[in-house]
Amino acid sequence: MRKLIPTMAAALMLAGCGTPKVATHGPRAPRTGHAIFSAAGCASCHTLGAAGASGDVGPNLDQAKPSAAQVAAKLRSGGGGMPSFSGRLSPSQINTLAHWVASVASGK
Numbered sequence: 001m002r003k004l005i006p007t008m009a010a011a012l013m014l015a016g017c018g019t020p021k022v023a024t025h026g027p028r029a030p031r032t033g034h035a036i037f038s039a040a041g042c043a044s045c046h047t048l049g050a051a052g053a054s055g056d057v058g059p060n061l062d063q064a065k066p067s068a069a070q071v072a073a074k075l076r077s078g079g080g081g082m083p084s085f086s087g088r089l090s091p092s093q094i095n096t097l098a099h100w101v102a103s104v105a106s107g108k
């Protein structure tokens with residue numbers, strides 16, 4: 001199963017639905033964690049109850065309960081089948097998204 005994950009992720013990216021383009025500036029740029037999660041397509045790969053997401057390519061974030069620092073690091077560098085979002089989201093969007101995911105995933 002582990003070996004399948006990068007293949008599935010690559011297929012999703014080729015299909016163009018895994019990582020949609022997100023506005024990083026201007027009035028159309030999403031600014032809340034929930035909006036950024038939706039706009040960036042995290043839901044196509046991850047389960048996160050607070051976002052109504054049930055993807056199963058990557059880890060279930062409700063179970064992984066990553067800290068904000070872990071989410072931010074993963075978003076910047078990607079790896080293991082997870083695309084990097086450093087060129088797709090602004091640093092402040094990454095920060096907002098990381099804190100939102102960490103807070104809703106931990107249930108705090």
Ligand code: HEC
Pocket residue numbers: 005009012013018019037040041042043044045046057058059064066070071074075079080081082083085097101
């Ligand atoms: C194309 C599929 C895909 C997309 C889109 C995606 N991820 Fe991932 N993500 C993965 C995979 C696969 C892993 C596991 C990587 C590993 O094992 O190192 C992962 C790992 C993670 C982790 C680490 C989980 C842990 O157990 O520590 C976090 C946090 C995360 N993703 C958040 C996000 C967020 C937030 C988004 C939206 C900006 C996102 N991901 C978009 C596939 C994806």
